[in-house]
Amino acid sequence: MKREKPRRISIDGVPIDVVSDEEAEKANFMVCILAPEGEPLKFADNFTGFCCRCGAKVQYRWYAPRKPKRICLGCAMANVHDLASASVFPKC
Numbered sequence: 001m002k003r004e005k006p007r008r009i010s011i012d013g014v015p016i017d018v019v020s021d022e023e024a025e026k027a028n029f030m031v032c033i034l035a036p037e038g039e040p041l042k043f044a045d046n047f048t049g050f051c052c053r054c055g056a057k058v059q060y061r062w063y064a065p066r067k068p069k070r071i072c073l074g075c076a077m078a079n080v081h082d083l084a085s086a087s088v089f090p091k092c
């Protein structure tokens, strides 16, 4: 089966490949925003989970990929150069 080439967009000059739902399920991580206790979710139908690195409660859209490990934005930014290698995240 021929693999479709991902569509590339740019956000603030950073190239991002937009992939199919099937390709997104193969990602190592999914960056999520925090879901602080006592605060409403950004969208009422968001799902919640926990950051695989620090354990913070995170939130994500209900249609987000299910298989990738959830990581909070803070942990993702602190380790952005190492995200490609899951071996640097022994807790994840």
Ligand SMILES: [Zn+2]
Binding pocket: 051, 052, 053, 054, 055, 056, 071, 072, 073, 074, 075, 076
């Ligand atoms: Zn975290």
